[in-house]
Amino acid sequence: xxxxxxxxxxxxxxxxxxxxxxxxxxxxxxxxxxxxxxxxxxxxxxxxxxxxxxxxxxxxxxxxxxxxxxxxxxxxxxxxxxxxxxxxxxxxxxxxxxxxxxxxxxxxxxxxxx
Amino acid sequence: xxxxxxxxxxxxxxxxxxxxxxxxxxxxxxxxxxxxxxxxxxxxxxxxxxxxxxxxxxxxxxxxxxxxxxxxxxxxxxxxxxxxxxxxxxxxxxxxxxxxxxxxxxxxxxxxx
Numbered sequence: 001x002x003x004x005x006x007x008x009x010x011x012x013x014x015x016x017x018x019x020x021x022x023x024x025x026x027x028x029x030x031x032x033x034x035x036x037x038x039x040x041x042x043x044x045x046x047x048x049x050x051x052x053x054x055x056x057x058x059x060x061x062x063x064x065x066x067x068x069x070x071x072x073x074x075x076x077x078x079x080x081x082x083x084x085x086x087x088x089x090x091x092x093x094x095x096x097x098x099x100x101x102x103x104x105x106x107x108x109x110x111x112x113x114x
Numbered sequence: 115x116x117x118x119x120x121x122x123x124x125x126x127x128x129x130x131x132x133x134x135x136x137x138x139x140x141x142x143x144x145x146x147x148x149x150x151x152x153x154x155x156x157x158x159x160x161x162x163x164x165x166x167x168x169x170x171x172x173x174x175x176x177x178x179x180x181x182x183x184x185x186x187x188x189x190x191x192x193x194x195x196x197x198x199x200x201x202x203x204x205x206x207x208x209x210x211x212x213x214x215x216x217x218x219x220x221x222x223x224x225x226x227x
Binding site: 006034042043044046049059088090092102103104105106107108110 | 150155156157158163204214215219220
């Protein structure tokens with residue numbers, strides 16, 4: 001069966017510091033991968049999605065970036081964090097070619113920028 | 115462009131009573147509709163989805179949802195609520211030719227003992 005991992009689970013970082021959040025998926029190949037941000041325990045904002053290694057689409061321009069160095073690894077990064085980057089970051093995967101490709105979510109990373 | 119509305123921020127229901135969490139959508143093509151549940155500080159869990167066919171979809175934990183094309187709605191229902199159902203519920207839509215999901219703002223369900 002497929003599983004999705006995110007780490008760290010929680011992170012407290014000062015403003016201006018760099019960020020790296022990692023997401024990995026097990027038990028499937030060539031998944032579609034997604035990064036979402038959830039602010040204040042409410043709606044989800046799609047940040048990035050990827051349909052393959054090195055293929056990243058950005059939905060919202062900001063100081064965050066994403067990379068997919070391996071098939072089942074998706075990384076969210078920032079060079080300098082802002083206060084507004086605080087939130088709950090969720091990674092998700094889906095199986096391309098399935099109709100529709102249901103998204104399955106990881107446990108999330110809670111980021112607090114001070 | 116596709117969109118999802120969840121008109122209620124909060125729904126309160128007594129344990130044992132039926133519950134309904136509302137969702138309406140807007141898409142250009144045929145919709146694929148989903149419900150997810152989120153417990154505090156956790157990721158979203160998939161509950162059920164509508165693709166085509168029977169308008170009543172059954173999902174996990176006794177939940178079901180009814181697709182109504184004329185009203186563009188996909189309300190989540192459960193005949194008898196449990197206190198453990200208290201959580202944040204998200205409706206999502208994807209067009210049949212689209213790539214990405216659009217999530218509603220979420221509805222917080224509180225089931226009171």
